[in-house]
Amino acid sequence: MREISLDRLRTLLAVADLGSFAAAAKALHLAPPTVTLHVAQLESRLGARLLHRTPAGVTATATGGLLIDRARRLLAEADELLQAVQQQIVARGGRVRLGASTGALAHLLPRALESLAAKHPEIDVQVAVVTSEEALARLAAGRLDIGIVALPQPALRGLRVSAWRRDPVLAFVPAAWAPPRQVTPAWLAARPLIANDRGTRLSRQTAEWFATAGERPAARIELNFNDAMKSLVAAGYGAALLPHEAGAPPPDARIVMRPIKPALHRALGIAHRVRTDDPPTEATLQALMAMRER
Numbered sequence: 565m566r567e568i569s570l571d572r573l574r575t576l577l578a579v580a581d582l583g584s585f586a587a588a589a590k591a592l593h594l595a596p597p598t599v600t601l602h603v604a605q606l607e608s609r610l611g612a613r614l615l616h617r618t619p620a621g622v623t624a625t626a627t628g629g630l631l632i633d634r635a636r637r638l639l640a641e642a643d644e645l646l647q648a649v650q651q652q653i654v655a656r657g658g659r660v661r662l663g664a665s666t667g668a669l670a671h672l673l674p675r676a677l678e679s680l681a682a683k684h685p686e687i688d689v690q691v692a693v694v695t696s697e698e699a700l701a702r703l704a705a706g707r708l709d710i711g712i713v714a715l716p717q718p719a720l721r722g723l724r725v726s727a728w729r730r731d732p733v734l735a736f737v738p739a740a741w742a743p744p745r746q747v748t749p750a751w752l753a754a755r756p757l758i759a760n761d762r763g764t765r766l767s768r769q770t771a772e773w774f775a776t777a778g779e780r781p782a783a784r785i786e787l788n789f790n791d792a793m794k795s796l797v798a799a800g801y802g803a804a805l806l807p808h809e810a811g812a813p814p815p816d817a818r819i820v821m822r823p824i825k826p827a828l829h830r831a832l833g834i835a836h837r838v839r840t841d842d843p844p845t846e847a848t849l850q851a852l853m854a855m856r857e858r
Contacts, residue, residue: 568606568609569602569605570639572606573631575588575594575602576615576631576632577639578599579599579615580624580628580632583622583623584621585603610631612627612628614627614628658684658686658687658688658844659687659688660689660710660845661708661709662689662690662691662692662709663708663711664691664694664699664712665693665694665764666788666791667807667830669691669693670790670791672855675855676851677689677851679851680847680851687844687847694708695763700720700723700835703723703835704722709836709837709845710835710845710848710849710852712728712835712852713834713835714833715727715832715833716831717833723838724835724836726833727831727833728832728833728834728852728855729809729855730829730830730831730832731808731809731830732827732829733766733769733805733807733808733827733828733830734805734808735752735803735805735821735823735824736793736794736815736819736820736821737797737803737819738800738802738819739817739818740800743822745822747825748777748825749778749779750779752824756801756803757781757782757803757804758784758785758796758797758804759783759785759786759804760788760805760806761788766805766807769828773828776826794806797816797819798815807829808821834852834853
């Protein structure tokens with residue numbers, strides 16, 4: 565025994581504190597011969613007697629007293645170290661890296677994260693604003709745990725994409741424009757437009773919606789931030805086609821929402837690695853799936 569074992573130091577402290585080998589064995593749930601062996605190994609390693617054994621009980625020798633005082637501090641520090649490491653492991657285990665677009669971040673994610681925090685306050689969800697393509701690439705590289713992506717997506721090895729939401733796309737129009745009850749591509753193409761950034765799937769969807777009706781309008785501005793687009797609509801700068809989630813707060817009073825004809829929907833999915841073997845990611849997925857089609 566070249567190094568001094570912490571277990572043997574704990575045994576020595578128990579014998580010294582309780583005054584007998586039998587009491588230490590009972591307290592430590594060890595067999596009495598094991599307690600005797602632990603102390604004998606310490607004495608052999610140090611080459612000195614550590615305890616006086618008398619009919620009245622056990623007391624520490626001068627060398628034993630020195631070792632016991634130092635061991636008490638050492639064991640306390642070891643316990644603190646283990647506790648700190650365990651807390652760090654829990655903190656790391658409670659981290660979930662999630663990627664989503666600004667559209668999903670506006671209303672959907674806050675509600676899911678609020679529900680998750682109520683049940684699992686120890687889980688730290690770190691959110692990154694990314695496109696669907698970026699989310700899938702980061703998932704494949706192990707730099708994300710969950711991605712909220714536009715559907716459909718091609719099958720990727722090691723990843724699973726589950727349908728999550730299918731929300732209607734509505735026309736957000738300045739109230740002063742007095743829009744019809746249903747907005748058509750022809751009506752909207754004749755007016756100033758605020759479009760989604762052309763790198764998004766919604767931009768491609770709306771472009772196809774216009775093209776099917778033979779319209780190819782030019783937008784006044786392209787953005788990838790739905791709330792900013794709504795602010796511009798409220799200011800009368802233009803109209804926008806945006807998804808509207810059930811339960812989302814009503815827009816500014818200066819905006820009216822109208823269904824579009826033909827109808828259009830924004831479909832979202834939840835992407836994650838096929839094997840999610842950590843409880844925090846599973847809990848986060850459950851919180852997200854609780855909002856499925858809601």
